Amino acid sequence: MKTEQPISPPFFSVVIPLYNKENFIQNCLKSVLNQSFTNFEVIIIDDGSTDESFTKAKQIKDPRFSLYQQKNHGVSVARNKGVKKSKAAFIAFLDADDQWYPEHLAMIYSMIKNHPKQQLFATNYQIEIAPKQYRNTKFSVAVTKPTQVINNFFEASLKDSLLHTITTVIRKSVFIEEGGFNPSIPSGQDTDLFIRLGLKYAIVFTPKLGAKYNIFSENNLSKTKHFKIRLQLLKAYENIENEYLQQYINLNRYAIGLGAKLAKNKAFYSAKKDLNFNLLSTKQKILFLLPSRLLKVLKKIQDIMTKKGIYITSI
Template structure:
């Protein structure tokens, strides 16, 4: 049986961390340790953790340095080869670790594995992840991660597991990136790792939560992960397309917020042939039209209807 070191970065998630930990302790697979790195929380999140008496839980603390530094610290002191990531505001279903183990056993050459997931768009509407590859009914190797991730990313942070060996080989989380560190890590895995995917849904991602890092950082901060792999993009057409999809998303946000300088930078670097018709149309729309469409999308979500430019 495989043992997992579960790493949770914790920053001001007092309303989520209890359910997060309960979802781990309710796993059908019970061979694990939990390492929580309190990244300078100011809301008493660590006090919730201290109420749990399970000896497998270890609580470390550091001054606020960001999720990358917290995850790196947790992984550095972990005792098992296989690492499983979980964000403090996400939730595993009881089968998560079992399905990770099944995937590792079925795809023995893999050093990175991930499971399927669903996305909570608002309080009541769950969206199923969609991928740009055929998903089989059993664990499968992913030959081209970037080709498979042009709609939703095949690997989501809290559904991801990997060996410490491949993590160290790719250099771990980049602490210089303020937003998108997880995407950067998965890009490095996509370039150097052997990845396997399990189609079973085993975790829930909350898209909108309190103190969400992607909401708190500036748009320009996201350029760091987008432009980091430009040399590899020249040699890998699918990576270029994958990163252009990310440039498209950031460009839409920039235009909606009136950051024309950032939009022009992204427009210069993007290959529009990598976008579909809807994406090209949106990319050339005005900020006013984009804001109006975004508002309309939110109303549709409330009616449990989701329309996306990615498919």
């Protein structure tokens, strides 16, 4: 049941960047409208879509929604612009091809009220690996309490990331102080921001599901091939003396290198050169050093199993 809250000023500003997601944006916006906590505004920044995304977004009517258009400048510029236009003290992000579950904002609101001095808040998420097929997250620290404060983001994120753009809420003043998303990074902007935040702030987290993350949609940034840029992003933090940060960076470098190998991209060799093999599991070492032809065969097997509803950990 929805609980009515005063609509002015909003408690949350929801920022949604939109680029060529005509098949997803309406379900995304409906998932916001279905929130049990209703005191929010929604700022949609259309980043130069060339399909019917903008038209589809306009068809969802609500006085709390504001829709803007700009030339294509990238998701970081779109998100930062949305924050600049926001009125609330807390910023929630959602991507146009993803969806919240109805209690997401209500859970965040409760955590903020119970931990008023904290700056970062997040719910758990499911990963939609194929239409209506889901994988649950796995974290590298125990997150069994209904709500808990995680003091080390990197220690907790050596499997799946504790923070995800679509489930994270940040105090607006902190977002501005940290410089927001880096517009010079075309891919991996969330990783960059999470590293900066993780070096300074604890996270109030609930293992209860707040959203589902879609990894199969068209134009999904996670599928782009900015391998070299992602590796350069990680190098900016490799001299910081933080054991868990370095493990976190190494695992990201491993994942990027594996993707580059599958794509026959030369960035694989850069990743291999900087990779600390001592921090990898035996399985990861074997996969990374397999011939690309055999790695592709394993990837095809993984895709077939996924379609049958069986998910094998990352290849």
